[in-house]
Amino acid sequence: MVHVAILGFGTVGSGVAEVLATNGGLIDHRVDDLVRLKYILDVRDFPDSPYRDLFVKDFGAIENDHEVDIVVETIGGAGIALDFTTRALKAGKSVVTSNKELVATHGYELLQLARANGCSYLFEASVGGGIPILRPLTSCLAANELEQVSGILNGTTNYILTRMIRAGLTFDQALAEAQANGYAEKDPTADVDGHDACRKICILAALAFGRHVYPDQVPAQGIRGVTLEDVAYADSAGYKIKLLGRALRQPQGRVCAFVAPHLVPGANPLAGVEDVFNAIAVTGNAIGDVMFYGRGAGKLPTASAVVADVIDIAKDLKKDRHNGWEEGAPDLVVSADGIVSPWYIRAQMSAEQARRRCGDIQLLARGGAPAGEAAFLTAPMAEPEVRERLEGADVGSLYRVLA
Ligand code: HSE
Numbered sequence: 001m002v003h004v005a006i007l008g009f010g011t012v013g014s015g016v017a018e019v020l021a022t023n024g025g026l027i028d029h030r031v032d033d034l035v036r037l038k039y040i041l042d043v044r045d046f047p048d049s050p051y052r053d054l055f056v057k058d059f060g061a062i063e064n065d066h067e068v069d070i071v072v073e074t075i076g077g078a079g080i081a082l083d084f085t086t087r088a089l090k091a092g093k094s095v096v097t098s099n100k101e102l103v104a105t106h107g108y109e110l111l112q113l114a115r116a117n118g119c120s121y122l123f124e125a126s127v128g129g130g131i132p133i134l135r136p137l138t139s140c141l142a143a144n145e146l147e148q149v150s151g152i153l154n155g156t157t158n159y160i161l162t163r164m165i166r167a168g169l170t171f172d173q174a175l176a177e178a179q180a181n182g183y184a185e186k187d188p189t190a191d192v193d194g195h196d197a198c199r200k201i202c203i204l205a206a207l208a209f210g211r212h213v214y215p216d217q218v219p220a221q222g223i224r225g226v227t228l229e230d231v232a233y234a235d236s237a238g239y240k241i242k243l244l245g246r247a248l249r250q251p252q253g254r255v256c257a258f259v260a261p262h263l264v265p266g267a268n269p270l271a272g273v274e275d276v277f278n279a280i281a282v283t284g285n286a287i288g289d290v291m292f293y294g295r296g297a298g299k300l301p302t303a304s305a306v307v308a309d310v311i312d313i314a315k316d317l318k319k320d321r322h323n324g325w326e327e328g329a330p331d332l333v334v335s336a337d338g339i340v341s342p343w344y345i346r347a348q349m350s351a352e353q354a355r356r357r358c359g360d361i362q363l364l365a366r367g368g369a370p371a372g373e374a375a376f377l378t379a380p381m382a383e384p385e386v387r388e389r390l391e392g393a394d395v396g397s398l399y400r401v402l403a
Contacts, residue, residue, distance in 0.1 A: 002031065002314040005039040005062045007084055008075035009046065009055075012098050012125070015303030016072050017051055020310075027307070031314040038068060041084075063087050070313055072306060073097040078105050089113045089121065094317070096309040098125035098302050104199035108212040111324035120321045122309035127153065127200045128278045130301025131294040132308075137207050137282065138323060144284025146208040150246040150402075151280035152273050153200040153259075155297040156184045156191035157223050157243045162274045164231050165240060171226060183276055183297070194220035194243065194259040201245030204280070205257045209249060212328035213257055219336070220259040230346060230397050232366040233375040239263040239344075240271040244402065250334050258336045263344045263377075263401040269293075270402070336383065342401040343386045346375040348394035357389045377401060 004020065006013045020027065020037050027035050039062050040054045049055075062068055071088040075081040078101050085102065088095050089110065097103065102110070103123045114121040124134050128151075137146070152158050156178055163174040175192065178184035190196045198220035205213040223243050234241050242264045247257040264271040269291055273279040278296025283289050295301035312321075344364075347354070351363055354374045361376040369375075373396075378386060380403065390398070 001034045001036055002069050002317070003036055003038040003065075003067045004070045004072060004310060005041065005068050006037065006072045006074065007041045007059070007062075007081070008073070009040050009042040009044070010074060010076075011299045012302045012306065013040070013042075013072070013074035015299035016074065016306050019300065019303045019307045023307075027311060031311055033314060035310065035314050038065070059084050059087065063091050068093055069317055070310055071095045072310065073099055073102075074306070075099070076101065078102050082106055085110060085121075086113065089117050089119060092117050092119050094119040094313045095121050096306055096313065097121075097123050098306055099123070100126040100196070100199040100203060104202040104215050107203065107206060108325065108327055115320065115324065118318060118320075120313050120319070120323070122313065122321070122323065123203070124309050125302045125305035127203050128280055128292065128294065129155070129296040129298060130304045131278060131280065131292050131296060132305070133280050133292045134203070134207055136292065137204070141282065141284050141287060141290070144286045146249065146282060146284050148246070148248045148283040149201070149204045149208045149280065150244055150270075151201075151204075152242055152270060152278050153197040153245045153280070153296070154191055154194075154243060155276035155278055155295075156188065157197070158273065158278070158296075159183050159276045160192070161223060161226065161241055161243065164226070164228060165235070166274075168228065170228060171224065192224055193222035197243060197245040197259045201247050201257050201259060204245070205247035205255050206325040208247060208282070209253075209255050211253075211255070211326045211332055213247070213255055213333055214328055217328070217333040218257045218259065221261065223261055225397060226261055227397065229366065229369075229375075230344070230399070233346060233364040234263050234344065236364050236366055237362065237377065238266040239401070240266065241399070242270060242273070244270070248339065254334045255332055256334050256336055256339060261399050263399055265402065268402060338382060340380045340382050341403055342380050343378045344375070344397065344399045344401055345378065345386075345390065345395065346373065346397040347390065348372055348396070349374050351376075357393070358386070
């Protein structure tokens with residue numbers, strides 16, 4: 001029998017319990033053993049829960065129980081979750097998590113710890129919720145040298161942008177709606193300022209390129225500055241504004257990674273990814289382009305990925321999964337300054353001034369545009385060049401165009 005403990009009975013933790021219960025028969029069949037939930041750790045009381053007999057408040061009960069093989073960490077954050085994960089791995093228990101913050105900030109050391117203790121640390125649910133992406137990246141695409149991983153990695157911001165595009169809501173109105181629907185937290189900072197997408201692109205970059213990329217090495221710009229005017233200008237030329245996390249292979253084993261709003265051409269499949277859906281596009285030197293699409297958040301989709309990791313471990317508790325990456329380095333991540341792309345610019349200037357500054361441009365139009373406002377797309381250039389050309393100008397928005 002394989003025994004499981006869940007740490008944190010929030011949205012994802014309770015979803016994991018539900019999937020283990022609902023699909024128990026087929027999970028046992030697939031593992032060829034009985035997989036049983038033995039403990040749920042939470043500081044709160046759940047007297048009416050069907051699992052009420054499983055609750056404990058002291059992690060020591062799980063840590064010291066030799067029957068517990070797999071610990072599911074759905075507490076979140078890099079505080080107590082780091083302590084419990086470290087202790088579980090040191091006790092030889094494999095850990096499965098959806099906690100992208102912990103993986104992005106401490107993944108390398110936790111993977112090392114897992115190997116040293118003959119167990120596994122798996123985190124499929126940390127990126128893209130229910131979308132299978134991490135295992136395909138490292139196993140199905142293992143024959144490729146990966147060139148680029150880019151995606152819509154945050155469901156909340158994609159919902160907000162979709163509502164701005166489709167319903168003409170302002171950013172504040174769309175955020176309030178996302179909060180009312182339970183997508184955005186009361187404090188939406190991690191989502192709307194790009195920190196959540198940043199952690200996810202760090203994990204993808206580490207798996208794609210083999211070395212730990214830390215969130216403080218990756219510049220992240222969120223969507224607070226995106227206006228309805230930008231949405232309308234983009235739309236007029238067949239583009240959608242999307243928050244993208246991007247990681248690009250660079251010479252000498254280096255990596256370029258960043259998070260920022262982009263104008264995505266309508267013909268690019270990422271442009272059609274709406275609401276809380278996520279999508280991750282991967283380019284490999286043998287496969288070319290491949291895209292992964294699905295529900296990037298939510299109780300059961302995320303639990304689906306967590307329980308898949310539980311099943312993988314339960315099938316062979318002692319297998320060395322080699323699912324790690326090498327140590328990071330301060331000079332591993334290079335600036336995006338060298339990445340050439342067209343740019344979208346909205347500024348207080350005439351069309352003539354825009355042409356004088358930026359040369360060959362495509363002017364954009366929208367109904368109700370005030371005199372003195374210009375919006376346009378430039379030819380491909382690097383960011384320092386575009387900033388130099390705009391020096392001293394009153395610039396409202398400056399976003400990359402995905403080529
Ligand atoms: N807040 C995240 C999102 C949840 O909106 O995508 C899933 O990581």
